[in-house]
Amino acid sequence: MNKINIATIVALLLFLSSCKNLDKLTQFNMNFTQTVSIEPTFKVNTPFTIPTPAVTSNSSSTFSANNTSKDLVEEINLSELKLTVESPEDEDFSILQSIEVYISADGETDTKIAWLDSIPASANTIMLNVSDADLKEFIFKDEFTLKVKTVTDEVNTEQYDIRIDAKLHVNAKILGI
8 A cells, every 4th residue: 555655646746747847848938129219308307208119029920930829828928128228339328217118009908017216327238127917918919019118317418229128938838738
């Protein structure tokens, strides 16, 4: 009887371990990059929204490349959002006090996905805090838009080009598993 219980426990542990490994096979990342521009402004401590172009999601081809499809996706979360000053050269984020990023798409409610309340002045690359919101309905659309809302910390006399690098974590069933 003791051998049967030990064998059952070992089999159960092996099964649970293989489920965790299988679960890792059903997860992958999607990456998006976009550049936005902050126009010169002479206002300080004034909130404003930076206009951004629509992002083509290409989700169907990404899902296909990972042996899955839209109907098998369980959840998509933002795992990382990084901003980098591309120009002017040798500049940093000292012009900004705070930043919030929202995602929007046709038929969906705008959702706050990332933010940083206190931006380090000497950094030319920053990592934003990210929400745990499920973004699959936005990513399933052909296009979505990122809305960047910020507050300036000082007068800005030059156009700043900021690259946004987003990493989305997709949890899906691969081949229906």
